[in-house]
Amino acid sequence: MSENWVTIENTSDLEEEDVMPFNHDGKTYAIYCSEDGEYFATDGLCTHEKVHLADGFVMDGIIECPKHNGKFDYRTGGTKGGPVCKALKTYEIKKDGDVLKLRVS
C-alpha cells in the first residue's frame, strides 16, 4: 500500500448514479459513481445522525441520507438540504487499470 492508497473491493456492482459502502481499518466510507461514470468518495456516515449513506438515494450529484433526506453534494461534501448542517469529508479516488483505489488518511 503506497501513499495510503487502498484497493476498493467489489466495485463491479457499482452502477452509474449509485453508491456502495467500503470499510477499511475500522472506518466506513461511501463510494459513488456519478451519471457520467466518474468516481467519488466520502465518509460513509451522515453527519446528522450517523446513518450510512450507502443506503441513500443518488441523483444529479446529490446523495440523500436514507433516514431524513439530508442532502450532500458527494463531489464536494457540501450540504445541499436540511437537516444536515455539517459537510461530509471527501477522499481522493482513482482508477488504477480495472481497480478503484481510495486514498485514506
Added chain:
Amino acid sequence: MKQDKDGWLRCEIDRKEMRTYLKRSDAKGLINLAFFLVPLLVIGYAAYLTYDTIWSILLFWAYGSIYGFCNSLLHETHHGTPFKTPWLNEAAHKLAGFMAVRNPTYDRWVHTQHHTETSISVDKDPELSHPQPINIGYLVLDLFWLRAAFNNPMLLLKQVLGQFSKQDQEIIPKKKFGAIRLVAAIMLSIYTALIAASIIYQTWLPLLYTYLAHIYGGLVPRLYALTQHLGLAQSVNDFRLNSRTCLYNPIAAAWYWNMNFHIEHHMYPLVPFHALPTLHDRLKNQLPEPNSSVLNAWCEILFCIKKQRQSARYFIHKPLPSDSSSLKRSY
C-alpha cells in the same frame, strides 16, 4: 432483520433491489396529486353552485373529507419523494402546509425528529400526540381537529413572534428560525386576508373552503391517519412494534399517499409512495400481519383503550414472524 447504526431494526433487503424502490417519478406524483386536487375542485365548485340548497351540506362534507388529506400530502413532501423534480416537491409542500394550517418549513424539522425518535417518548418525539394510556378526550378532540383548530394558528403566531419552545430549540438549528418565521408570517397573512374577505363580503365561503373544512370534514381523513401509531408499543427501537401497516381501499390509499404502509415507510423513508405497496409485498414475511382495513385497525385501537381502563400500561403487541431475528450489520 438487521440492526442499523442508528439502533433501529430494519428488514433485510438487498441493496440493489432497494435501489429499484427508491426511483422517483414526476408522472406518478402528478397523477396522484391530480387525483387529490381535481375532485376537490369539482366538488368544491358543485358545493358553490348549490350553496343555498341542502345539497351543499353533503357536498361540503365530501369536500372537507378529501381536503383533510392535505396532511398526507404535507407528510409525503416533507420527505421529498413524491416527485423527481425538486421544485415540484417544494411547491406541493408549501401548498399542503397552507391547506393543513401547518408551517411546512417548521413541520419538516419536527417530522425529522419523529423519524429519529419514533414513539420513544413525548420529550423525544414531538409528534407523539397520544402517549400511553390513550386519553379518550384528546383522541375525540383530535378526530374532529378541535385541538389543532386552536393550536395550529397559535403556533404560527408564536413563530412569527420568534417564540420557539425548548424542544424546538433542541431540534432546529437557530439559523433556520428566520425562514420558519417568514413562512409563518406569510401563512398568517393569507389566513387574515381570508377572514377579512369573509367579513367584507359577508360570506363564509373563504373559510368553508379552507380552515373550516378541517372541522366539518376532518373526521374521515383523521380516522385513516390516526392509525399510524395509536395504541402500539412505545419506547422500542422496532418499527414493526410501534407502527401500523393497514390495507386501505385504493381511493383512500391514494389520497393518503400510501402512508397506510407505515412500518415500511418508517423503515425506509426514502421509498416514494408509489413503491410502498411493492415493498410491502417484498417484506411482508418479515413483518407482522397488516390490519385488513381501517375498521379493523380501529377495532384494535378501541380494544386497547378498553383494556387500558383496567391496566394503564396495556398496549397492542403485534405478533412478529417466528423466524425474524435481529442481526448486526457490520461496517
